[in-house]
Amino acid sequence: MRKLFVITALSLGFATGAHAQVPLTNYADANGYIDVQKLTCAQLAGTFQEDADFLGVWYSGWYNGLAKKHAINMPRAKEGVHQVIVHCKANPGKKVIQAIDFVLKEEKKKR
Structure with a gap:
């Protein structure tokens, strides 16, 4: 019974195109750096929500820094x-x- 459940769950995952989420660190180089200018939407969408949120806040800070803004509207x-x-x-x-x-x-x- 348990085998049937596992096989069914795996089959449904493949049939719907579901993919396992991966840690953002999977996209880091050997020194631990992620090239944020090369990161794809598929990579961002395929990571864990907290990693995507973390990176999103980092990008926000990067863009605000470029614009010389020193505050954040949460x-x-x-x-x-x-x-x-x-x-x-x-x-x-x-x-x-x-x-x-x-x-x-x-x-x-x-606006």
Whole structure:
């Protein structure tokens, strides 16, 4: 009975295209660094939620630093990270920085 359950669960996972989540550290080089400009949406969407959120906040800080902003609007940052992750799940072939660019442009259109 247990074997049947395991086989059924595995079959359903493969049939739906489900993939196991992987730690963000899987994308790090030998020294532990992740090239954030090369990270793909598929990689971001395929990692654990807390890793995706962590990286999203890092990107937010990076972009705010480039813009010489020294403050964070927590609700807006969280929503932005969420939008990037949603966009990445729908567009796995894009790079994360392209998804961020898309989300930022959409935000500007709404204002």
